[in-house]
Amino acid sequence: MAEYGRDCRAQPFMTSGHGSAQASAVLTAEGIGKRFGSGATAVTAIDEVTLSVKQGELISVIGPSGCGKSTLFNIIGGLITDYEGEVRIDGRRVSGCHPDIGMVFQEESTFPWRTALENVEFPLEVRGLPAAERRQRAQQFLGLVGLTEFADRYPGELSGGMKARTAIARTLAAHPKILLMDEPFGALDEQTRLLLGDRLSQIHRELGQTTLLITHSITEAVHLSDRVVVMSYRPGRIKRVVDVDLPRPRSSEIIESEQFGHLVASIWHDLREEASRGLAADEASRRSS
Ligand SMILES: Nc1ncnc2c1ncn2[C@@H]1O[C@H](COP(=O)(O)OP(=O)(O)O)[C@@H](O)[C@H]1O
Ligand SMILES: [Mg+2]
Secondary structure (H helix, E strand, C coil), X not given: CHXXXXXXXXXXXXXXXXXXXXXXXXXXXXXXXXXXXXXHHCEEEEEEEEEEEECCCEEEEECCCCCCHHHHHHHHCCCCCXXXXXXXXXXXXXXXXXXXXXXXXXXXXCCCCCCHHHHHHHHHHHCCCCHHHHHHHHHHHHHHCXXXXXXXXXXXXXXXXXXXXXXXXXXXXXXXXXXXXXXXCCXXXXXXXXXXXXXXXXXXXXXCCEEEEEECCHHHHHHHCCEEEEECCCCECEEEEEECCCCCCCCHHHHHCHHHHHHHXXXXXXXXHHHHHHHHHHHHHXXXX
């Protein structure tokens, strides 16, 4: 029941104050910092991260493994409450989990004992929707992710990509105002990711949800985003924000374009140094362990 334990809808949240400077931003993270541990072994996972996401915008946060992406995701989603800085929704400071935020987790998170349809119905059950209504809404969202035919299958009978889509449909069914996704396709091969990226792009076009996507894939970030936030490795800071001014609607065919290639190259230029630092740190820690 790991996922259930993480379901925050029942937990309290607080609001206070107004942030007039970010009035047009739906989601703002300001001066976010997080240290794990203490003394000589303390790790500053992220430091002074400030970003804001406007209504309907899709922003990706990209960085090498260990740069603090999931830490930021967990802070914004309210799962980590002990941190520096402020998270605001519509200018109001929030603390803890918030019903306006829907989260899709990095790891496998479907309920294996429920069919795909019953998985998507789950948040609607929690909210007490009548059976007929929740079934109809769950079918609608399964359709949106292209899984109508697989409604009665259990996760064990689905591919990794189908499970990821089921998890996305389940989060979307709760109608969150803001969608946070932590490497939703992280475990999938590149081709499948690109095709599911097309599906995500289409859903984003239809629902217009304000979205923050955490990824380590440059291609995925450029394909899907309005802006890409590049993070440095340890401490995770914002190294650069890249505007992706590619036309929409986009399909994965756009990766063949010259402009796409330029954006990928430019992001890799920044990311390469950070990824190398991450690799060196990983090798050093393995040597000493
Ligand atoms: N609960 C924790 N306790 C101690 N260190 C942690 C914890 N969570 C993350 N870290 C450390 O914080 C850093 C960032 O981790 P994480 O946010 O998971 O990175 P990413 O998602 O970018 O791979 C890593 O060095 C990781 O070891
Ligand atoms: Mg992570």
